[in-house]
Amino acid sequence: MTLEDRGPGPDAIYREELLAGRFTVQTCGDCGQSSFPPRVFCKHCGSAALTRVEASGDGVVYSTSAVRNRPDKGGDHNIALVDLAEGVRLLTRVDGAGPTEVPIGARVKARIVGGDVPHVVFDLVKE
Numbered sequence: 854m855t856l857e858d859r860g861p862g863p864d865a866i867y868r869e870e871l872l873a874g875r876f877t878v879q880t881c882g883d884c885g886q887s888s889f890p891p892r893v894f895c896k897h898c899g900s901a902a903l904t905r906v907e908a909s910g911d912g913v914v915y916s917t918s919a920v921r922n923r924p925d926k927g928g929d930h931n932i933a934l935v936d937l938a939e940g941v942r943l944l945t946r947v948d949g950a951g952p953t954e955v956p957i958g959a960r961v962k963a964r965i966v967g968g969d970v971p972h973v974v975f976d977l978v979k980e
């Protein structure tokens with residue numbers, strides 16, 4: 854068997870789903886827990902019985918940091934750890950909020966951006 858025979862890996866499948874407008878996480882058929890980022894084996898029990906499910910996109914900010922950058926390097930922005938409703942934590946950013954304007958505990962909603970190089974960002978949910 855060559856590498857080409859194995860088909861796309863979990864990262865490639867994840868990107869294909871994003872390109873199709875679906876933000877997915879993996880759920881384990883053996884232990885029932887979710888995994889992210891994409892992987893071959895369940896990080897909780899080691900099973901290969903991972904299936905892909907579309908995420909709700911609902912999350913809560915677990916922590917956040919301000920990143921200071923020169924303007925020609927993209928300027929200041931935030932990065933955040935977001936706990937998804939599915940039980941996984943993502944390193945991401947909260948769009949539309951300044952570097953220090955992301956409250957811990959705030960509810961956020963996922964959105965796919967980036968066109969040909971898709972990735973997931975979050976927006977603050979207006980309470």
Ligand SMILES: [Zn+2]
Pocket residue numbers: 881882883884885886895896897898899900
């Ligand atoms: Zn498992």
